[in-house]
Amino acid sequence: MANFKPNAGKKSSKKTVDEGIKKFDEKFRKDKNVDTKSIFFGRDALLKMLSEDGSSGITIFLTYQPNPDADNKDTIQLALVPTKEDGTLIWEDESKASAATTALSTAAPSTSVSYVGGVTCPPYCPK
Numbered sequence: 001m002a003n004f005k006p007n008a009g010k011k012s013s014k015k016t017v018d019e020g021i022k023k024f025d026e027k028f029r030k031d032k033n034v035d036t037k038s039i040f041f042g043r044d045a046l047l048k049m050l051s052e053d054g055s056s057g058i059t060i061f062l063t064y065q066p067n068p069d070a071d072n073k074d075t076i077q078l079a080l081v082p083t084k085e086d087g088t089l090i091w092e093d094e095s096k097a098s099a100a101t102t103a104l105s106t107a108a109p110s111t112s113v114s115y116v117g118g119v120t121c122p123p124y125c126p127k
Contacts, residue, residue, distance in 0.1 A: 004087045026078075034067075036076040039118040040125065041113050050125040052113050056085040063116065069123050081114040 019036075029035040049058050061079040066072040084092040090113055 002087055004056050004083055004085050006085075008057060033122060034070045034075060036067075036122075038121040039076075039078050040121075040124075040126065041078075041080060041115060041118040045080070045115045046089060049113055049115065052082045052090050054084045055090060057083055058088050059083040059089060065116065067120060069120065075120065077116055077120070078118055078119075079114060079116045091099040107116055 025032075025037065029037060039068050046058070049055060059081050061081070063077045064074045065077040067075040067077070084090060092113065
């Protein structure tokens with residue numbers, strides 16, 4: 001049975017992580033100037049997802065999205081979605097969002113708690 005508890009995951013050493021990054025790099029990053037190596041999400045986004053009612057953690061999906069920093073070439077991106085302890089994903093209530101948009105003459109701000117569009121490396125790589 002899957003563990004969607006707040007303590008899921010384990011600490012890892014820099015050596016183990018570096019080895020995994022190198023393997024991924026060799027196997028999947030054919031164009032090192034464009035293909036995604038890492039993706040950064042800010043603290044505010046992470047805390048917002050973790051503070052959602054019933055959130056036990058965050059499920060991370062690999063997606064393939066046009067990258068505006070790479071002439072809109074499709075590159076790996078992440079989608080982060082808060083998740084309950086039973087494994088249920090916490091999505092925006094589409095009916096409420098639609099009603100809010102319809103009720104206003106201007107677009108309503110998104111109430112979505114899922115995030116995409118993290119800062120990709122390349123071109124913006126951590127040091």
